Amino acid sequence: MGAEPLETLMKLAVVGFVFIYTFALPAYFVYLLKRWGMISSLKLENLKDRRLPYFVTALIYNALGYFLYSKNSMLFPCGFVLWSIAAVILCVGIISLWWQISAHAAGVGGMIGALAGILVQFGEHSLFFPLLFLIILAGYVISARLALNAHTPAQVGAGFLLGLGLSLASIYVLF
Template identity: 50%
Template sequence: MNTRLAQVFSVVLHPLLMPTLLLGVLFFFAPSVIGVDILSPTVRVTLLGFVSITTFVLPALTIYYLYRAKYIKSLHMQDLADRRLPYFVTALLYALSTYFFTVQLRALSEISPEIGIVLGSITVSILLVGIISLSWKISAHGVGIGGCFGAILGIAVKFSQTQLLYPLVILTVLVGLLISARLYLNAHTPLQVIAGLSLGILVSLLTVWQFV
């Protein structure tokens, strides 16, 4: 793996994109599990667009503002001090997104409360990353893709969703590529990546098993 390819994997599999990826897989491979099977594909795509705006676009713009305002030194947030404020702000934005999809969109919440549950579990993961980042540099990329993998795996096993097998296989390959990329770029130590991956998987599996 060369540097350019490692950077591409780090961007394409950025943690802020994981909620869109996760819900996209569930919307179209296991819609009955989360109650969106009664919605047309067009409505699901539109809903996924709203998820992307609240969980990717708004947090990304906020982090860019923090950079431009010199609250953080780099968008890559390589220094531990640069990671704390963005993670806590992102956790707040995700909490607001969870509130929006569970309280403001009451009709949707009654059909698919699982959307709010998934977003809530991601919020918890981000908050934990922020807390850990007060003293240690855990891999947010690992947490993000680990959460995505854990949620899909948990739903596949709990609800016998065999159609999720192919997404799981592809995601397993992506996990390996992303871990390799982060290590190749010296963004994290092996322990930091493994800790992030484990945290993401654990939180998402517990959420699926207890609340979905």
């Protein structure tokens, strides 16, 4: 009974830590780039403006993944998942040097790949309905990108397959 508040506090600390590394730091970096005149808009509408944020975000995710991995705790597997996310972001950044690929589709593909891989690899059947929800959400996200003429079918297809493939491969190879 005495450990429950501590466990809750630890969970909140981990969520806060992950929020800082996965949202706050990358967002602040984009703000700094805009302030320094290195990008034209905070919306990152130009492909050229997205390149540096992709690489820095991948670096930040790698750092967080290493931190979680090095603590050798229950968060150890989260480090591998973050490395797989960083790999997807890095690949999107590299591909975007030559061709526009959908980062949104890569993101939803990566989430589906990670959940599907964990479900199959570890028999976590409780992930079935969240996976089903993500598949439906992916349909909406990809349809929206196409409806907005933000991407071609090839760009969203390539992004989705990149995220799905890298995440699935990461789960199977690393676990």
